[in-house]
Structures are given as C-alpha cells and as structure tokens.
Amino acid sequence: MKRKGFIILFWVSLATALFFFLVFTKEKTFYNFLITLLISTMYSFVLGFGNAFINDFLNKKFPWSETTRTRAILSIVSIIIGNFMLVYFCNYINFVVIQKVATPETFFSGEYATTNWFMINIALLISAFLHAKSFMEELKKTSRKEVVEQKLIAKSANAQFESLKNQLDPHFLFNSLNVLSSLIDENPIQAQKFTASMSKIYRYVLEQKDKELVTIEDEIEFAKTYCDLLKTRFEDSVDFIFEVKKEDYKRYVVPLSLQLLLENCIKHNFATSSKPLVIKIFSDNDTLCIENNLQAREQMKESAGIGLANIVQRYALLTKKNVFIEKSEDYFKVKVPILSNKPNTVSVETEDENGSYEKARKRVKELKSFYANLISYCTVIPFLVIINLMTSPKNLWFYYPMLGWGIGIVSHAFRVFGVGESWKEKKIREIMDKQKNRNNGNVRRK
Structure with a gap:
C-alpha cells in the first residue's frame, strides 16, 4: 500500500x-x-x-x-x-x-x-x-x-504512405532507369549489378513497409546496397563512410530512415569529382548520425521537407526521444534515436474497428x-438492518x-459474466457455425 x-x-x-x-x-x-x-x-x-x-x-x-x-x-x-x-x-x-x-x-x-x-x-x-x-x-x-493506439495506427499508416511515396519517388526512379539505360550499352556487367541492387532495394522496401522498427543491422545492410546504387550513378562524386558500432547492430531504428536521409543528402547538395560529397553514417551514444559536408545547391523552389518530417513524425509516435538536426557552415547532421526495445503496438483491422468498439462499449455498460x-x-x-434492529429487534x-x-x-x-444471454449467444453462434460448415461440405461434395 x-x-x-x-x-x-x-x-x-x-x-x-x-x-x-x-x-x-x-x-x-x-x-x-x-x-x-x-x-x-x-x-x-x-x-x-x-x-x-x-x-x-x-x-x-x-x-x-x-x-x-x-x-x-x-x-x-x-x-x-x-x-x-x-x-x-x-x-x-x-x-x-x-x-x-x-x-x-x-x-x-x-x-x-x-x-x-x-x-x-x-x-x-x-x-x-x-x-x-x-x-x-x-x-x-x-x-x-x-x-x-488508434491515433498511432492512423498516423503510422499515413507516415508509411508518405514514406513509400518518397522512397518510390518518380524522379528517383526516372534517374535510376536513365543510369540503367546508359549502362546497358556502355557496361552490361555493371548494368546487371545495378539491376540487382535496385531489386534488393525494392524488395527491402516491400518487406519493411508494415514494420514500426527494424534492426540497425538490417538498415545498414540496406543502406550499403542503396549507396552502391548511388555510387554507380555518381561514381567518384560521392563517397560513403560507415562507422556504426557492432554493439548497436541489434538495436532498432525506424525502417527506411537511412534511405530518406541519404536521398536528402543527394537532393540538397551538389557533388563533383573535384568537390565530392562525403556522407558519413556512424553511431554516437544512443543516436544514429548521418553527416555530410555542406555543398548546398541552389533550389529552384522551396523544399517541402517531407522526408525528414516523415522520420520525425514516426519517432514521435514511438518514443519520447527526439530527432536532432545540426547545421553549420561546413556540415549538416541528423541524429535519429536508437531504441533498445520494440514498442508495444496493436494492429487492428479497419473493418472490425466499429464492431469491436460497439461490443466493448456494450460490455463496459453491462459491467x-x-x-x-x-x-x-x-x-x-x-x-435496513439498522432500521430493523432499532424499530423491531x-x-x-x-x-x-x-x-x-x-x-x-x-x-x-x-447474466453479465457468461451464464445468461451471452451463453445463449455463444450456443446460437456455435450451432450456426456447425450448420454453415455442414452446408459447405454438402456443396463441395456436389
């Protein structure tokens, strides 16, 4: 007590x-x-x-x-x-x-x-x-x-949709297919490797799209494949450095966050052979850091910042830890939290939500x-006992x-705890299920 x-x-x-x-x-x-x-x-x-x-x-x-x-x-x-x-x-x-x-x-x-x-x-x-x-x-x-949990489900679905929309960005597909088209004539072997990398990337996207968190090991492996694809596109203009601690490999991050951040680095910075864009991925305490030397390109229009906002939103739904952004004249850095455990989330089918809520509401009312x-x-x-004893003991x-x-x-x-109407409903449902199964068996035999 x-x-x-x-x-x-x-x-x-x-x-x-x-x-x-x-x-x-x-x-x-x-x-x-x-x-x-x-x-x-x-x-x-x-x-x-x-x-x-x-x-x-x-x-x-x-x-x-x-x-x-x-x-x-x-x-x-x-x-x-x-x-x-x-x-x-x-x-x-x-x-x-x-x-x-x-x-x-x-x-x-x-x-x-x-x-x-x-x-x-x-x-x-x-x-x-x-x-x-x-x-x-x-x-x-x-x-x-x-x-x-319902808010989490709704916002998570929206975040996943935005994430997929960014990952399958038409410009990215268009540029990748252009590189592939040129490589087919110039270097068929490299084109084959490029195609294999693209296949791995989209297979990973499809596998992780319904997950809240993935291990850093899986995310790093995917990021390296994606970097190979970017390396094929930009050759010596882009360089990648991975320095993630091995003890952090079994911990968790938001899926596809590295791909979004790497794509942001490429999108917002120019890269040439004389001035290569250096992107460093490393772990620092309880954060995974993506840092690049700042070579900002002139933007024709203001960026919507959907990719970074996507990551911030998904982390806000899963943990109280924040995503940090550092910017100076020389570099741009994003720190995303590393989580030790997966959060407890509940997946609910949309078509059953209203029925489940009504049943729960009715149950609470009965209790x-x-x-x-x-x-x-x-x-x-x-x-009544007091009145009885005081008036006529x-x-x-x-x-x-x-x-x-x-x-x-x-x-x-x-009646409330299972022997009344709910018991009748159970028996009715059991009889109906048996009758349904019997009818289905008769139809199959015919």
Whole structure:
C-alpha cells in the first residue's frame, strides 16, 4: 500500500473513533477514547490492508483489461470470503480480547451473528467500492491507451504512405532507369549489378513497409546496397563512410530512415569529382548520425521537407526521444534515436474497428450496471438492518429484501459474466457455425 493509503486509513480511524466516542460512549474519558481509537484503527487497517492486498493481487494476476470476466468472478468471491474472515477476526479481537464482553464460546454460539453480519455488509460496501474504483481506473487507463493506439495506427499508416511515396519517388526512379539505360550499352556487367541492387532495394522496401522498427543491422545492410546504387550513378562524386558500432547492430531504428536521409543528402547538395560529397553514417551514444559536408545547391523552389518530417513524425509516435538536426557552415547532421526495445503496438483491422468498439462499449455498460447494483445492495441493506434492529429487534424482516435482492445480484452476475444471454449467444453462434460448415461440405461434395 502506498503512503497515501496509510494517511487515508489514519484519518478514517481518527474520524470513526471520534464519532463512536462522542455518540456511543457514556463515560468521556481519555482512556475510553484511546480504547475507541485502538478499535477503530484495528478495523480500518485490517480491513483496509486486507482488501488492498486482495485488490492488488488480482490486479497483477488478473487485470481488468485482459481477463474481465475471470477478474469479476474472482473479485466477487474473494471480497465475500476475505471480508467474512477479516470481520470475524476483528470482531473476535474487539469483543473477546479488548473489551472482554464475550467469551470464545458465546462469540461463536450465534449471539453475535447479527453484529457480525452487519459488519460484514459494511466491509463489503467498502470493498465493493474499492474494486469498482479499481475497475473504473483500469477502464480509464485502457480507454486512454486505446485512443493513443488508434491515433498511432492512423498516423503510422499515413507516415508509411508518405514514406513509400518518397522512397518510390518518380524522379528517383526516372534517374535510376536513365543510369540503367546508359549502362546497358556502355557496361552490361555493371548494368546487371545495378539491376540487382535496385531489386534488393525494392524488395527491402516491400518487406519493411508494415514494420514500426527494424534492426540497425538490417538498415545498414540496406543502406550499403542503396549507396552502391548511388555510387554507380555518381561514381567518384560521392563517397560513403560507415562507422556504426557492432554493439548497436541489434538495436532498432525506424525502417527506411537511412534511405530518406541519404536521398536528402543527394537532393540538397551538389557533388563533383573535384568537390565530392562525403556522407558519413556512424553511431554516437544512443543516436544514429548521418553527416555530410555542406555543398548546398541552389533550389529552384522551396523544399517541402517531407522526408525528414516523415522520420520525425514516426519517432514521435514511438518514443519520447527526439530527432536532432545540426547545421553549420561546413556540415549538416541528423541524429535519429536508437531504441533498445520494440514498442508495444496493436494492429487492428479497419473493418472490425466499429464492431469491436460497439461490443466493448456494450460490455463496459453491462459491467458498470452490475457494479452499481452491487454497491447499492451493500449500501442499502446495512441501513435496513439498522432500521430493523432499532424499530423491531424481535421481528427480523430485513432478511426478506436481503435475500430477494441478493438472488437478483447473483442472477445479474450470471447474466453479465457468461451464464445468461451471452451463453445463449455463444450456443446460437456455435450451432450456426456447425450448420454453415455442414452446408459447405454438402456443396463441395456436389
């Protein structure tokens, strides 16, 4: 339990002690107040720690977002059994050990059954509130996570589309095919190598287009192939230097980021044999750096900067680490983050999103309805018990609404957690699937 929980339990103990001391204690002495505070603290901390332990244990082993049905059933069973044991323990310590108003025989003989039942209902109320609060917090967290994931899916799809559009840039294809056309006549062997390099490049593009991250080893291998292709085009006008640490090869970067950055270097700088463009790829701490000597060419029109913006956007979706750009009179450098682990992403088919959302919304509505019913039961029944005991203690009529409503709660639980309508739907779906498979088999035989 966190520090905040200790503070809350302390104030609950103090408030409860003051209430019982001022209202129910006849002799207002400091000793009686300490006894009342001791008893209140015992109830608060035993019930608080017990329910917190149950809730935390179930949160770790059976999270609401992953095993909703199992968690709900275990929550109901555990809070009933757990609070039954905790209340009996506290009442035994209170009446037998501290106040000494009962012996163990009289305590377990049935004379304190009503008191025990009343305290159990109070404990169930508190426990049901804690579990409902835990469910709502998990629901908010899951909803927030789903919203982020949906945004990630949408933005990632858009980024991948922009990436592919840049990688298959018509100008790049046109220039590459022109080089290939000239090489066929001048140097057929080199043309064959050029064609093989282009084949590797586009095969890699198609393989990586649906991935969020790739290893640096794969990206470097692809970049070297792409550099060979550029080297064939520009010959001695361009030089490439790779100095990436071997220990970084198994880490991750955004796929095709090197190709975009290399293409940017070529696009925005002039390169000649007398003034070659030197491009250096190396790792520095937790970044992969692409640096080139600055030989900016005159642009006929302002560049849209789609390639670099693409990389920045995709990294922003995957990590809080930033892409850094350094520019001076002599060089231009881009640093992209190196990631140690792949992020947890969820792939969702577009056509199923609306149906899944509606099912999830309906499910959440059912669960909220059940827990509202349970909390109402745990709130109202104890008050009915108090009214009954205060007005007509010999005529215990509170058992009727308690049992009737309790049966309704159990029926509601069965309906929500798999024995009611959902069970019927499952059976109907199974029968329909069997009938469909039988019909398909008959059609194939015909």
